[in-house]
Amino acid sequence: MALNTIEFECKSAAPAALVGKPLHFGVVGSGDLEVLMEPKALKGAVAVKVVTPVSGFDELWRRVLATFVENSKLGDVSIEINDNNATPAVVMLRLRQALSEAAA
Amino acid sequence: MTKQRKWDNLATDTAERMAAADRFIGKGKEVQSGDVVALLEAVIRPGDRVNIEGNNQKQADFLADCLNQVDKGKVHDLHMVQSCVPLASHLDLFESGIAKKLDFAFGGPQAGRVAKFIREGKIELGAIHTYLELFGRYFLDLTPKVSLICAYEADREGNLYTGFNTEDTPVIVEATKFRQGIVIAQVNKIVDKIPRIDIPAGWIDAVVQSPKPFFIEPLFTRDPALITDPQILLAMLALKGVYAEYNVASMNHGIGFLTSAIELMLPTYGAELGLKGKCCTHMILNPHPTMIPAIEEGWVDTIHCFGGELGMEKYVAARPDVFFIGPDGTLRSNRAFAQTAGHYAVDMFIGGTLQIDPYGNSSTATANRVAGFGGAPNMGCDPKGRRHSTEAWLKCGQELPCMKDQIGAMPRGKRLVVQGIETFGEGRAPAFVEELDAWKLAKNANLELPPVMIYGDDVTHIITEEGIAYLCRCGDMETRSAAIRAVAGYTDIGLKAKPEETRRLRDAKIVRTPEDLGVDRNRASRDLLSAKSMQELVTWSGGLYEPPARFRNW
Amino acid sequence: MSNWSALQNRSFLESNARARAVGLVDEGSFTEFVGPFDRRTSPHLEVLGEAVEFDDGIVTGIGKIGKTPVFMISQEGRFIGGAVGEVGGAKMVGALKAARAFAEKIAKDFPKAKEEEKPIVVISFETGGVRLHEANAGLLAHAEVMDQFQRCRGIVPVVSVIGSKVGCFGGMGFVAAAADVVVMSEFGRLGLTGPEVIEQEMGKEEFDSADRGLVFRTTGGRHKYIMGDCNFLVDDTIAAFRKQLAELGKTPRAKFAEFRRIGSPELVEKQLKRVALAAEMQPKDARDVWAKAGNADPAALGNAPLDDFRKAVKRLTV
Numbered sequence: 001m002a003l004n005t006i007e008f009e010c011k012s013a014a015p016a017a018l019v020g021k022p023l024h025f026g027v028v029g030s031g032d033l034e035v036l037m038e039p040k041a042l043k044g045a046v047a048v049k050v051v052t053p054v055s056g057f058d059e060l061w062r063r064v065l066a067t068f069v070e071n072s073k074l075g076d077v078s079i080e081i082n083d084n085n086a087t088p089a090v091v092m093l094r095l096r097q098a099l100s101e102a103a104a
Numbered sequence: 105m106t107k108q109r110k111w112d113n114l115a116t117d118t119a120e121r122m123a124a125a126d127r128f129i130g131k132g133k134e135v136q137s138g139d140v141v142a143l144l145e146a147v148i149r150p151g152d153r154v155n156i157e158g159n160n161q162k163q164a165d166f167l168a169d170c171l172n173q174v175d176k177g178k179v180h181d182l183h184m185v186q187s188c189v190p191l192a193s194h195l196d197l198f199e200s201g202i203a204k205k206l207d208f209a210f211g212g213p214q215a216g217r218v219a220k221f222i223r224e225g226k227i228e229l230g231a232i233h234t235y236l237e238l239f240g241r242y243f244l245d246l247t248p249k250v251s252l253i254c255a256y257e258a259d260r261e262g263n264l265y266t267g268f269n270t271e272d273t274p275v276i277v278e279a280t281k282f283r284q285g286i287v288i289a290q291v292n293k294i295v296d297k298i299p300r301i302d303i304p305a306g307w308i309d310a311v312v313q314s315p316k317p318f319f320i321e322p323l324f325t326r327d328p329a330l331i332t333d334p335q336i337l338l339a340m341l342a343l344k345g346v347y348a349e350y351n352v353a354s355m356n357h358g359i360g361f362l363t364s365a366i367e368l369m370l371p372t373y374g375a376e377l378g379l380k381g382k383c384c385t386h387m388i389l390n391p392h393p394t395m396i397p398a399i400e401e402g403w404v405d406t407i408h409c410f411g412g413e414l415g416m417e418k419y420v421a422a423r424p425d426v427f428f429i430g431p432d433g434t435l436r437s438n439r440a441f442a443q444t445a446g447h448y449a450v451d452m453f454i455g456g457t458l459q460i461d462p463y464g465n466s467s468t469a470t471a472n473r474v475a476g477f478g479g480a481p482n483m484g485c486d487p488k489g490r491r492h493s494t495e496a497w498l499k500c501g502q503e504l505p506c507m508k509d510q511i512g513a514m515p516r517g518k519r520l521v522v523q524g525i526e527t528f529g530e531g532r533a534p535a536f537v538e539e540l541d542a543w544k545l546a547k548n549a550n551l552e553l554p555p556v557m558i559y560g561d562d563v564t565h566i567i568t569e570e571g572i573a574y575l576c577r578c579g580d581m582e583t584r585s586a587a588i589r590a591v592a593g594y595t596d597i598g599l600k601a602k603p604e605e606t607r608r609l610r611d612a613k614i615v616r617t618p619e620d621l622g623v624d625r626n627r628a629s630r631d632l633l634s635a636k637s638m639q640e641l642v643t644w645s646g647g648l649y650e651p652p653a654r655f656r657n658w
Numbered sequence: 659m660s661n662w663s664a665l666q667n668r669s670f671l672e673s674n675a676r677a678r679a680v681g682l683v684d685e686g687s688f689t690e691f692v693g694p695f696d697r698r699t700s701p702h703l704e705v706l707g708e709a710v711e712f713d714d715g716i717v718t719g720i721g722k723i724g725k726t727p728v729f730m731i732s733q734e735g736r737f738i739g740g741a742v743g744e745v746g747g748a749k750m751v752g753a754l755k756a757a758r759a760f761a762e763k764i765a766k767d768f769p770k771a772k773e774e775e776k777p778i779v780v781i782s783f784e785t786g787g788v789r790l791h792e793a794n795a796g797l798l799a800h801a802e803v804m805d806q807f808q809r810c811r812g813i814v815p816v817v818s819v820i821g822s823k824v825g826c827f828g829g830m831g832f833v834a835a836a837a838d839v840v841v842m843s844e845f846g847r848l849g850l851t852g853p854e855v856i857e858q859e860m861g862k863e864e865f866d867s868a869d870r871g872l873v874f875r876t877t878g879g880r881h882k883y884i885m886g887d888c889n890f891l892v893d894d895t896i897a898a899f900r901k902q903l904a905e906l907g908k909t910p911r912a913k914f915a916e917f918r919r920i921g922s923p924e925l926v927e928k929q930l931k932r933v934a935l936a937a938e939m940q941p942k943d944a945r946d947v948w949a950k951a952g953n954a955d956p957a958a959l960g961n962a963p964l965d966d967f968r969k970a971v972k973r974l975t976v
Contacts, residue, residue, distance in 0.1 A: 002707050024694040027674050028711040029736030036694060036712065053709050057532070060594055082699070084709035087528035088594040089334045089569040093628065100626040329672075329823075636669060637845075643963070650961075653871030658844045658878060658960075 006050040006058050010066045015044035015075025018099065025098035032090060033083040035098050040078040052083035064088045068095045114284040121147045121286065122309065133262035133305065134294060135312045140170040143310060145178050147286050148250050152182055154203075155248035155276055156194065159187040159235075159439065160212055160323050160478065161411040162269045166290045166314035167252035168193040176201055183207070185246045187235060187272055187439075188476075189214050191319070198226045207246055208476060209233045215473035219549040222474065232555060235479045236443045239272075242279035251280040251287050254318050257298045258291040262305035265298035268412035268420070268435045269320065273303060275440045281307040292317040299432035322414035322652045324390040326364035329637050329657075337618070337628035338524045338567050339365035342454065343374050345572040345621045346522055346565055347383045350496040354386035356446045356483045358455020362524040366454070370398040371634040388446045388483075391416035391427070391435070393651070396644045397634040399426055408445055409437040410479065415655075419648035439479070446483040451496040452520035453483040457557060458529065461540050462585045462597060464560030464575055466523050469542040474549055477557060484558040486519045493517060500564055505579035518576060521558060524567040527593030534595035535568075536588065560584070566591055570598070571617035578614060590615040662686065666897040670821040671845045673896060675717045675734035678782045681896035682819070682903060683721025683728050690719040691756070692749050700745050702792045703738075711737045716746035718753040723900065726907030727777040729757035729814075733784045735824035741789035742830060747799020754779060754806035754816075761814035774908045779816040781837065786852055787828015800829040807836050811921065815839065815914040817906055819899055820846035820888075825877065827852045835887060836921075838914040841902050842879035842888040844964055849877040875944045875960055884951055884973050885932075889917050891968060928976075935976050947974065 019037045026034035040047065046069045050061050065079070072095075079095075086094070110116075125146040128139040135143055148154060148171075156171065157164040171179075172193055182197070183205040189195060190212030197203035198221050207230035211218045221227040233241070242248065253273055255264040266273045280287050288310045289303075339362060346352065347366075357363035366374075370384060384398065385405045391413040398404060407426055412435065420427045420435045430436050446453070457466040468475060490497070497517035501507060504518055525535045542554035564576035566588060573587040590606040592598030609615040618625050635641045638651050639658055665673070665681035673681065680688045692698055694712035703710045715737035721728050731753050733740045742750070757779045764771050788796035810816055818834040818841065820826045825847030826834045834840060834848060842848065851859075853867035853876075866872060875881050882888035892898040918925060941947050948956035952972035959967060 003704050003710065022695055024712070027734055027736045028709050032736070034694070034711060038695075051710065053707050054532075063594055063599070082710055082712060085532065087334075087526060087532055089337075089526050089528065092569070093333055093337065093625065096625050097629075630672065631668075636672060639845075647961070647963070653869045656871040656874055658874050658880065 004052050004055050006052070006061055007048065008062055008065075009042070009045045009047050010062070010069045011045040012069050012073045012075055014073050016073045017076040018072065018074050019077045019102055023098060023102045025101055026094050028082050028084045031085055031087065033081050033086045033094055035094060036080040037098060037102065038078050039076060042076050042078070044075040046074055047078045048081070049079070050081045050083055052085070054083070054085050060088065064091050068092060072096070072099055074099070118284045118286060121149070125310070129310050132258075132260040132294070133308060133311045135310045137166070137312055137315055140167065140312050141173045143288070144171055145174050147288075148174070148179050148182070150180050150182075152249045153185050153246065154182045155186045155251040155280065156184065157186070157251065157253040157272060157276055158191065158194075159272055159411065160190060160210060161320055162254055162271060163191055163319045164252050164254035164290050165191055165193065165319045166312070166316070167254075167288065171202065171252065172196050172200065174202060180204075183230075185238070185242070185248055187238065188212055189218060195221065204228055205230055207231055207233065207238065207241070209235050209238045210476040210478040211474050215475040218474040219472050219545065222549045222551075229551070232474065232476050232551070234477045234482045235439060236447060236482045239275045239440050242275060247283045247285065248276070248280045249285045251276050251285065253277060253287060253289045255289050255291045255303065257293050257295050258289065258311045259295060259298045262308045262311050263298060263301045264289055264291065264303040264308060264311075265300060266302040267299065268417050268437065270302055270436045270438055271411040272439050274438060277303055277307050288312070290314040290318065299434060300430050302436065320414055322655070324359060324392050324413050325415070325651070325655055326361055326392070326394055327638055327655055328364070328368055328394065328633055328635050328641065331361050331365045331368070331630065331633060333628050333630065334526050334569055335361050335365045336369070336630065336632055337569055337623075337625060338362050338526070339369050340373055340623045340628060340632070341567050341572055341618060341621065342366055342522065342524060343369065343377060343379065344623050345567070345616055346452075346454070346520065347374070347379055348377050350451075350499050350520060351382050352452045352496045352520060353383060353494060354450045355384065355452040355454065356388045356450055357392070358453070358480065360456035362456050363454060364392070364394040365633070367392060367394040367398055368633040368635055370403055371401045372632050374403075375401070386450075388442050388450055390437075391420050393638075393641050393649055394635070396641050396649060399423060400644050408442050409435065410439045410442040411437045414652050415650045418650065419645045422648050443479050443482050446479065448487050448490055450483065451494050452522060453480070454522040454524065455480060455484065457523050457525055459535060459537050459540050460523065460525065460566060460588065461537060461560070462588060463581065464563045464566065464584055464588055465540060465556050466558045466560075466563060467540045467542040467554070467556050469540065469545045469555045469557075471541045471544040471548060474545065474551075474555070477555065480557055484521050485562040486521070490517070490519070496520060500576050503574070503576045505577065518564065519562075520564050520576075521562050522565040522567065523558065523563055527568050527570065527595050527598060534597075536592040536595040536597040538597070568593060571615055571620065574614050574616070577612070583609075583614065587614050666900070667895055670843055670894050670896050670899055671823060674736065675715070675732040675782065675784065678822075678896065679717045679719060679730045679732040682780060682782070682900050683723055683730065688719055688721035688730070690717065691753060692718060698745050700743050700792065702743060702795065706791055708738070708791060714743065714745035714749070715740060716742070716749050718749045723904045723907050725772070725774045726904070727760065728903070728907070729753050729760070729777060729779045730782070731780070732782040735784035735822050738789060740785035740824045741787065742785055742796055742799050743789035743792035744795035744799060747796065747802065750781075750799065751802045751806055754803065754810060757814050758806070758810050765813075773910050776911060777814050778903075778907055779810065779814055780819055780903060781816065781834070782819045782822070783826035783830055783834050784822035784824045785826060785828070785830045786824060787830045797829070800833060803833055804836060807833070815906070815911060817841060817903065819903075820848055821879070821894060821899065822846070825849070835919055839890070839906060839917045840882070840888045841890045841892060841899060842882055843892055843894040843899070844879040845894055846879045846882075847874065847877040848882050848887060853877070880960065880967060881944050881948075884948055884953075884971060886974060887919065891964070893964060931976050932974075950974070
């Protein structure tokens with residue numbers, strides 16, 4: 001019944017520290033999520049923590065985040081997500097939007 | 105000398121029935137609403153083919169209710185031949201045994217009951233058709249003996265005004281009456297003078313003013329407030345990767361939020377891409393409220409409509425350069441003609457779906473609902489009889505690598521059939537599946553065929569948030585399936601995509617990601633919608649659009 | 659957070675709680691109290707296995723409009739319908755306490771402070787009331803917010819701002835109405851019992867919650883403006899709300915008592931007269947009351963563009 005917490009690390013082949021200061025993006029609406037990204041010395045890796053009411057999709061989260069980290073070349077960041085049943089399409093969209101807002 | 109043969113059995117039969125009904129029919133063919141059940145008992149015989157007019161919009165609901173009240177001893181085992189069965193009363197006929205066999209096109213809200221009744225043997229299913237296919241059979245082997253139709257107004261002679269929602273009426277009446285059948289009309293009002301004659305009194309046998317106006321559903325109204333960012337991303341991909349790529353001038357848009365998003369983004373993203381005047385100039389559409397901004401911005405030359413849309417009456421009447429408006433100043437929709445144009449004349453069909461299999465077959469069927477097809481397959485297919493050329497049609501055909509294997513060097517075009525879908529739907533249900541639920545439905549409801557909305561060989565483009573699969577650029581099934589995998593995201597099918605294979609497909613422009621197309625995903629927000637709410641649509645329309653109460657938020 | 663200038667012309671209705679909080683005050687002036695990085699999620703939701711949000715669905719902080727310090731509370735309707743629980747409720751109470759303490763300090767330390775230099779509280783409501791998952795804690799939060807309102811009276815004005823999707827219903831409907839001033843857009847809705855609950859209790863014949871036209875002309879901004887439940891009816895942009903708040907920031911604090919709906923024997927008397935009027939009229943529809951207020955064609959008034967509505971409308975004077 002309790003919330004599921006999924007924690008893992010992933011690493012891009014060519015990591016770059018793209019998040020200079022902590023950022024927050026999104027709203028935990030139905031089918032949506034919020035994300036916190038904070039710079040953290042992880043030797044180029046990205047630490048991910050997902051809190052979600054949905055179970056059984058741990059592997060999917062790993063894959064989506066690994067693709068995001070690889071495509072964005074994100075590194076040395078801690079990502080925390082509060083999810084409420086977002087689809088992979090929404091997850092990817094929100095992560096990209098968060099990053100683009102950080103760059104703006 | 106051969107034996108004298110009687111050649112007017114149909115007319116004689118009808119005359120007998122009408123004689124039995126004579127006492128219910130007054131001046132101007134008027135029947136009192138309280139006499140309708142008796143009238144139906146007089147003119148309908150067991151086993152008759154009967155049509156109740158009603159597609160997914162207007163409904164001859166009063167006559168359907170009356171048919172349910174006939175004496176089952178007198179009227180039973182009817183063969184219903186009709187576009188749609190969306191009302192509970194349509195299915196109640198089968199529950200009670202008044203009707204036995206069904207040939208139709210669309211199930212709508214009763215889809216679950218249709219499946220159940222077929223399984224339980226309460227419905228003997230003829231076939232599930234497309235609209236045009238069923239209309240065709242009205243003139244071949246499924247001509248109704250009695251048709252129960254629906255109009256706004258009748259005059260004192262029995263002429264009918266079907267107006268804005270003319271829809272299927274002309275087809276039904278013509279098929280029925282010219283085979284000496286019987287046509288009974290329910291109207292909202294009997295008046296001295298109707299705005300125009302849509303159906304002449306001579307083709308009508310009886311008219312009843314129904315106690316309540318007929319039921320009509322605003323089926324094509326999409327509230328812009330409900331359009332999501334992922335739908336906007338798909339719409340951006342469609343506009344850049346298909347509309348602009350092929351200069352698609354004429355098309356039909358499906359009913360979903362993706363096409364609503366596209367319509368609302370014509371004046372913004374579409375204008376930015378320079379598509380005005382090139383794309384969406386000629387459309388076969390119901391009067392979608394979400395088209396208002398593009399129409400106001402001067403994008404559209406012509407729109408012909410299958411049916412009306414509640415609340416759009418005044419707006420449409422005020423734009424006679426765009427819509428098909430009668431001398432009386434109101435629209436005449438016509439499903440048969442719009443479907444004909446949708447089948448033969450348009451360059452593209454674009455719409456959403458529920459599931460796509462590894463071959464590109466696409467279906468909205470779920471395991472326990474016989475929803476039917478409506479009109480989508482007529483537009484979502486390559487019309488083999490098409491002989492005129494347009495830029496988009498020809499370009500799409502020329503891209504087809506296997507065309508030469510079939511007709512040599514002969515140039516030929518192909519209809520663009522575009523399916524837009526997010527890789528995961530509601531409740532994280534994958535949109536890409538090894539086997540369509542249509543197979544399960546076929547088994548559950550004893551159907552001969554899994555009901556496939558659009559067959560894989562007709563689909564030319566699949567759009568997901570991962571990008572576009574240009575199936576029209578695939579020479580063989582292996583390449584097609586690889587292209588589908590490449591845009592199937594994190595579904596089980598998508599996870600089978602091999603990175604190096606996807607790379608090759610991207611290089612060959614068979615698969616194009618948003619980045620390949622130069623679509624900035626970060627712009628996929630509601631800011632791109634030219635209207636974000638129903639009220640903004642009203643404002644765009646200069647106050648002419650009057651949304652039904654359920655869509656108002658002020 | 660999006661660019662402040664871009665936020666100004668954005669639809670208030672479409673804006674999330676943080677965008678509203680940031681956009682309603684001057685550019686760059688918003689400082690958040692107990693923000694998402696503090697990770698104050700609801701312990702109750704976690705136990706129940708329900709999704710949590712780092713700010714528990716309520717944004718609090720301080721910013722300024724011109725010279726006016728603005729204590730901001732903004733509710734997020736997309737998170738569990740904006741329902742108020744223990745953490746979010748405590749954040750509301752905390753912001754109100756801080757506002758009062760600040761106002762008292764200004765009064766004490768700067769007795770000559772100009773009106774526009776004195777603080778105000780702005781609450782952007784988007785809620786159905788109590789978060790049922792947190793039952794008593796949520797109810798208590800409502801009571802504590804009400805209590806703070808009473809303590810703020812005459813010290814720092816509280817402005818209710820309503821123009822978000824969920825509207826403002828349930829216990830928070832009482833709270834919003836108990837503020838000094840109510841500012842709404844026509845898309846805002848204010849009431850106690852939500853439309854679905856009325857239908858459930860009284861039947862579809864009495865109130866069809868699917869008839870949004872009916873719902874809005876019974877609870878929406880236009881109706882509330884005619885009834886006097888809403889003091890100012892503004893356009894649906896953050897800038898329009900901001901402009902109204904800026905006006906209020908410059909308004910003499912003593913004048914705020916005149917905006918109120920309740921809080922004096924005279925105002926209670928006035929409310930009772932309206933109850934009597936309703937009993938006497940037995941209106942079948944909000945339009946009957948609009949007509950009673952002197953609006954000859956209520957249906958046309960409901961359809962008119964907002965500018966025309968504001969020019970033509972007659973408000974109930976009882």
